[in-house]
Amino acid sequence: MAYRTLKLQIQSAQALRYTNCIRGMRTYAYVFICDRNEKRISHKAKTKKDRDGDTNPKWNFDVMFSINIPKAEEHSLTLVVKLMSHHSVRPDTLIGEVRVPITELLKWFGDAAEDVHKEVNEHVKTSKGEEKGTLAFLFNFGKTLQHPPPDPTQVKGQPKVWKNLGRVTGPLIKAVFCCFRCSLKPVDAASNNCWGCASSAWECANAAPNVWRIKEDSD
Numbered sequence: 001m002a003y004r005t006l007k008l009q010i011q012s013a014q015a016l017r018y019t020n021c022i023r024g025m026r027t028y029a030y031v032f033i034c035d036r037n038e039k040r041i042s043h044k045a046k047t048k049k050d051r052d053g054d055t056n057p058k059w060n061f062d063v064m065f066s067i068n069i070p071k072a073e074e075h076s077l078t079l080v081v082k083l084m085s086h087h088s089v090r091p092d093t094l095i096g097e098v099r100v101p102i103t104e105l106l107k108w109f110g111d112a113a114e115d116v117h118k119e120v121n122e123h124v125k126t127s128k129g130e131e132k133g134t135l136a137f138l139f140n141f142g143k144t145l146q147h148p149p150p151d152p153t154q155v156k157g158q159p160k161v162w163k164n165l166g167r168v169t170g171p172l173i174k175a176v177f178c179c180f181r182c183s184l185k186p187v188d189a190a191s192n193n194c195w196g197c198a199s200s201a202w203e204c205a206n207a208a209p210n211v212w213r214i215k216e217d218s219d
Helices: 069-074 102-109 201-207
Strands: 003-014 027-034 058-068 078-085 093-101 118-125 131-141 161-164 175-177 212-216
Touching: 003 027, 003 078, 003 102, 027 058, 058 069, 069 102, 078 102, 078 131, 093 102, 093 131, 102 118, 102 131
Parallel strands: none
Antiparallel strands: 003 058, 003 131, 027 078, 078 093, 093 118, 118 131, 161 212, 175 212
């Protein structure tokens, strides 16, 4: 068997489809490998959310995958990058995705040295199959090994995730109360008034019971 380590840096995206109604997008990306049956055969790495880039986010996110070369050719393994827009209450929105066959990456890389990084700009396709925006990333392959290399360690510092807890009563630990009427701006714990619209937080809680959210590590 022949194995090579695929090293990636998901750099940035440009001119993505705008999916929000009012606020700017907080965009992140999922990165993984799948086979021809859409079965994920690798770990799934997640970039941090870019809170300022809107439709032109930047991440410079490093991730590695161990590639079984014969399986990549036999099962048509594909690199998948899904671009997502984060929302505080409703489910995150798929902006689009990039798919590149591993065999294509191997072909593009050729016999280049391990310290050489190839730059790629791929069109982002929406769920309707339309091309909207581009994704830029760097990649290279390590030397060929006859045994699988150690499992690549996921990049530390993964972004936090939010879990919806529904209506919460009693003492809260590490909890954040948000105003439903004002784009989920934080609420002043001392006055129970929203910092954005100054309305009563309790009114918002009565109108929308699912506004308590708690932060925890994704791993």
